[in-house]
Amino acid sequence: MRKGDSLVAHMDWALFVTYIIMLIIGMATVYSVAYNEEHPNIFEYSEKYGKQLVWLGISLFLGLIVFLIDSDIYRKFSVPIYMFTLFLLVIVLFTPKINGASAWLGIGSMGVQPAEFAKIGTALLLARFISTVNVKQQNIQTVLIANAIILVPMVLILLQPDAGTFVVFTSFLFVMYREGITYDPLILRVINRIPGIRFKETWVGGHFIPILFVVVILSIVTLLMSNEVLEFSFLPNVKVPGFYSVVATLFIIALLFLIFLRVVSARRERGRATLVVVLGFSMAAGLSSMVNYGFQSLRQHQKDRIELFLGMKEDPNGKDYNRNRAMAAVGSGGFLGKGYREASVSSVRSNHVPESETDFIFCPFAEEWGFAGTFVLVSLYMFMLVRIIIIAERQRAVFNRVYAYTVAMILFYHFAINIGMNIGFAPVIGIPLPFFSYGGSSIMSFSVMMFILLKLDSQRRDVLQ
């Protein structure tokens, strides 16, 4: 029973407790949103909170099983697990469409979404693959295999279609970036054809992924903000165009980085760090202004098309409808909120915000608890993500580390996109808020993901690699 003792002793309690706290808050929010006076009992199975409790129970039970299985099994069986999830992704395409997508397997309300579990399969196989290669000697084949592991489920998910989960799969690119699997071999092959050039590595190729993401995110945020005008209740007659607020935010972030780097980096690296930040800021601001200028100079019908795509267009039945109402619900929360179960815009009963118990569950939470609540929630997520990265970096096994990073990045994606679409920073793509949104698939897959991580971490000393 030495193993059992070590399980508890070596488990990362900080992460586990954060996870449990989030489950409790999430459950309380589902109860508040879906509250039905006729069945106030939280265990009432006919209500959504009753079902969610069952899902929580199943999730914790699955977690227990995960803990009892030797962690090595995930590495060993990563290929069959991956293939199994792919198999489910193929089967699900032949099911009838519900809400326009073939995403559900199972009967009635007890259905599951294979795409949620495909994340775990992909994460495990990617970890396995990266742990077997020497990134120092990566070649085109390495890059292509790593990308293929991600791309196959992505394509299958896009066929459902499920744009949200599709986007989430790009989070694996960050993991590859951390592990040094870059697009450099591809870029070098092209560049080194040019006579007289012989690069060993390129900065762009190495940092391709974060740069790409900064470009994409900054563009989207600039577009979303380009029509907005910020006003301040304590500063009457001051109106800040959305674009300026983007640049101002970038500037503040750059300043924070400068201060941060001055504290962290060694004296001799300071000059270079400052240069990087200044360069980064000017490029980001330049990009943002280009996007803004480009958008403003578009013709109206082109603008309309982009606005429709990003969900900004005034379409009472369309995406913007949800976004507008969601923002009204969040913004009306005030500092301390309207009080538990007092959400007037985003309760399920009022139905002003559709999907307020699933994809838009942040709304009722923000409306009921105000900024005090959302600050705590964002902080909890930040703590959890940082904690997972700390855990990742202390692993001896590459497999464990890669897996931990995939968990961190998937959670980060869900967090960023889900809350982003509630505050007007992200287009409306339906993905759940981990540990909060109502729904068996997401709560189970995130829990299993979390428990595998906790299990791997608790056994990190057993692994000698």
Place this chain on the structure above:
Amino acid sequence: MNLDARRYVILAFILMVGIIYTSRLFYMQVVDDQWVLRAQEIAEKRWEITPPRGVLFDRTGKKIVSNRTYYNLMMVEAEIRDLDTAKFAKLIGWTREEVCERFKEIVRGEGTYYNKNTGKRTPNYQKIRAYPFMKELTLEEVARIAPHLDNFPGFYEEVTSMRSYPYANGANIVGYLSEVSQEEIDEDHFYKPGDNIGKAGLERFYEKELRGRKGIRYIVTSAMNNAIESYADGKYDTSALQGPPLKLGVDINLQAYGEKLLKGKRGCIVAIEPSTGEILALVSSPSYYPNLMIGKRNISMYYPKLILDPNTPLLPRPLASEYPPGSTFKLLNSLIALQEGVITPSFGVACNKSVVGCHNHASAGNLADAIKHSCNPYYYAVMRRIVQQNRKKSVFADAEVGLNRWVDYMKSFGLGLTLETDITGLRPGRIPDVAFYDKWYGHHRWAFSTIRSISIGQGEVTITPLQMANVAAIIANKGWYYTPHFVKSIGENGPLPQYRKKHFSKIDTKYYDVVIEGMRRVVYEPGGTGRRALLKDIVICGKTGTVQNPHGEDHSTFIAFAPMDQPKIAIAVFIENAKGGGGLWAAPTASLMIEKYLKRKVTEKEREKTIIEAVFSYMR
């Protein structure tokens, strides 16, 4: 390649998003308040409950304005299923085209909402909201339609309250209600489109009292617009409160009698209780049937007819028609001359018809007889003494001084200015002053001889019948008056404070006696001009007037009060284009009103019959 450092890139990424989201949340939730308003627009709704308006009673406690229940046919487009427009049109008695047109009208009528952030306009009309499809249905109409509404989902009936006038009289006093205009909504947020507001008469003047307090319920609504629950457990809700009842000084029976007397004639009767200033009756003839002006449907049908009628039934003549007062004005000139000391009661003037026309009578040897005979040359002499007091060398400058003094006296009788009576549509009349004549003839280009026609109440002088009645009341009171008013109590309270304030004329009480004696002689002495007003056991003091006017027959007017010792009623009668002068038509009409009011019955049946049956040519 330092891969370990890349963890910082990822950490930075995550923390950056965390910081940006936190600041955005802080901005949205704490700094910017547009979202609160937006959320209220979305989820909270004020349900306004409009109370029935306050009711009106006459001085004897009879309800003269009350409320009646009507119905609206409401429509919610989102709930309409497979509407058979032909069948529906048949049910409500319209054509299909009218139904379609009405639907478009509702959509258009809601206007559009302008979003300042995006610069776009979106229609205010919402499919999920209820709109009145047909308004103001009677019980009979709704009883025919309502049982079949089950076949037309999306339509239902709703109860509303509307005015009802149990008596067909006093339309020009109470006024009417009509839908609020956009300007009225903008000015006072009490109203929303479709609400009614007083447009004329007491309904308008006492709008704020009569409308009461709207009840407001704040409710949380769902996307389908149905109420879910009270907002904050009803903490901010207020209940509807009906406006207080108004008790009028009007005697509805006297009012009805007056309207009966003036049938077939254009004219006015105003009766005032001198001791209180309460208006007992205010007859404007011709008038209209007040129940015609209830509700949008009726108003749109009858208003154009009424407004185009050449006899102007909508015009409240006693308040708004400015007539030359004619010989009744001689009473005031007598009082002013006495007060100024330019004549004494024994002042006499030979009736010299070469100056101005007069009828045949013995020359007046004193003031009372001059009033009795209404002698024109006498009043030329009186007025000359008022205007030309030889205070200045220049006759023109002297006339200026005299006229100024005269105007001051007139104003103290409430003439040439708008009385503060509690009704809308009042006109001031005109007491010509120095500025007026300077403009007309030029500075120092006029004197008494230029303006002499004002001595007999002709020419530039105009006053309204309400002011004439008030003059009668002032004489009855020997020098003071309360502003004539309709409402003697608002709920538990008395009249408005401005009606508890006594106004005094600038004439000493002692000078009234001789004028009153003259007024008695008008009715009770042989040769008096108002003999037809004579009553056997009530002493009426009066003064006739025959107003020449260029547009046809003379107007006939008479002002009076009775009884002589303790006046209970002061009255002015004005009948337009009545062939035969003040003594013939206005004086007997006034006497009938006085008898009706003081004795509750009329003994002079012959006199009554003559007046009622008289129909003047312009009314045919």
